[in-house]
Amino acid sequence: MKYIGIILLLVFVSCKTAKVDDDFKITFKKVPLSAKFENDSISIWGASIVKGDDKLYHMYYSRWDKELGWAWVTHSEIAHAVSKSPLGPWKHKDVALPIRGANYWDGLCTHNPTVHKYNGKYYLYYMGNTGDGKAMGNKLNPIHRNNQRIGVAFADNPNGPWQRLDNPIIDVSPDPQAMDALMVSNPSITQKPDGTYLMVYKAVGKKKPGIMGGPVVHCVATSDNPSGPFKKYDKPVFLAEGHDFPAEDPFIWYQKGKYRAILKDMHGAFTKEGKALVLFESNDGYDWKLSKNALVSKLEINWENGNLQKVEHLERPQLYIENGVPKVLLCASDIVDENGVLQSFNVQIPLK
Incomplete structure (x- = not known):
């Protein structure tokens, strides 16, 4: 009877835990004005935060000169700013991953950072590429776009120096039928409960004709170490029936017994809100489903001064945990100014 009682207790606890998981929800506080990071002459996009032993918050963010147009794929660099609070104000400090020459796989462009501290060392994951170095205004340079690969730099201190690798940690697959045969980008990584690592990344195949290829999907890879080598999983994730390229920019983490992901719904594949941020969950990191409380945010920012601002984009979600x-959700965002020009910034949204 004693053992039956223990079993029943475990079942009861399990059921209560499952209920909590099913009701998991991301909710926001109002955003202080200090939590908007922008620059008059530089386009600022996705960012990620880690706290250092110096008790400062270190932000790594994508930036490029506004004069070049929307030149993220050719001229982005990952820069470094610091603050006493994860909600700013932020002060630019230096460039973490500068240009290092077209002969390197990541020599001309570094973009979409996500930073983590594992086992006392700091790891800065990113997209890197090289090419002809030609900005094309608001058009994508196809050479740089297709040369996107995934890398990691590491340091003992968030101020650097950052050690970069001679090769990507996730490269394209040699099989022309592979999901990631053309290009790979936008890494997101979390440490699993068993101490190993799970990565989700964006990939483009070669099955569709044309220089841009396709389809665009998301893939899973695992490793025993934060810097790899990574073993790829052969099934795409975050799919939606009847939709091509439904999602982008997932940020993954593990909380309350499940893997979680916040990602960008490209055009309303997952909720009736159209373009939005949505929440997914998974028991194992391989099979993902839309969460019960799927909608994380519409394209708006609720500022502390009472202004509910509509924005053109709200993407590249990155959590500070x-x-x-x-504790904080970072997003890249932009608005159209009075001259019809997109003005970009990064916003840090406090969570309830």
């Missing part, structure tokens, strides 16, 4: 609890 402290002691296993998400």
Whole structure:
């Protein structure tokens, strides 16, 4: 009877835990004006935060000169800013991953950072590429676009120096039928409960004709170490029936017994809100489903001054997590100014 009682207790606890998981929800506080990071002459996009032993918050962000147009794929560099709070104000400090020459796989462009501290060392994951170095205004340079690969730099201190690798940690697959035969980008990584690592990344195949290829999907890879080598999983994730390229920019983490992901719904594949941020979950990191409380945010920012601002984009979600609890959601965003020009910034949204 004693053992039956223990079993029933475990079942009861399991059921309560499952209920909590099913009701998992991301909700926002109002955003202080200090949590908007922008620059008059530089386009600022996705960013990621880690806290250093110096008790400062270190932000790594994508930037490029506004005069070049929307030249993220050719001229982005990952820069470094610091603050006493994860909600700013932020002060630019230096460039973490500068240009290092077209002969390197990541020599001309570094973009879409995500930073983590594992086992006392700092790891800065990113997209890198090289090519002819030609900005094409608001058009994508196809050489640079297709040369996107995934890398990691590491350091003992968030101020650097950052050690970069001679090769990507995720490269395209040699099989022309592979999901990631053309290009790979936008890494997101989390440490699993068993101490190993799970990565989700964007990939483009060669099955569709044309220089841009396709389809665009998301892939899973795992490793025993934060810097690889990574073993690829052969099935795409975050799919939606009847939709081509439904999602982008997933950020993954593990909380309350499940893997979680915030990602960009490209055009309303997952909710009726159209373009939005949505929440997914997974028991194992390989099979993902839309969460019960799927909608994370519409294209708006609720500022502390009472202004509910509509924005053109809200993407590149990145969580700042402290002691296993998400505290701040960082997003790249932009608005159209009075001259019809997109003005971009990064916003840090406090979570309830």
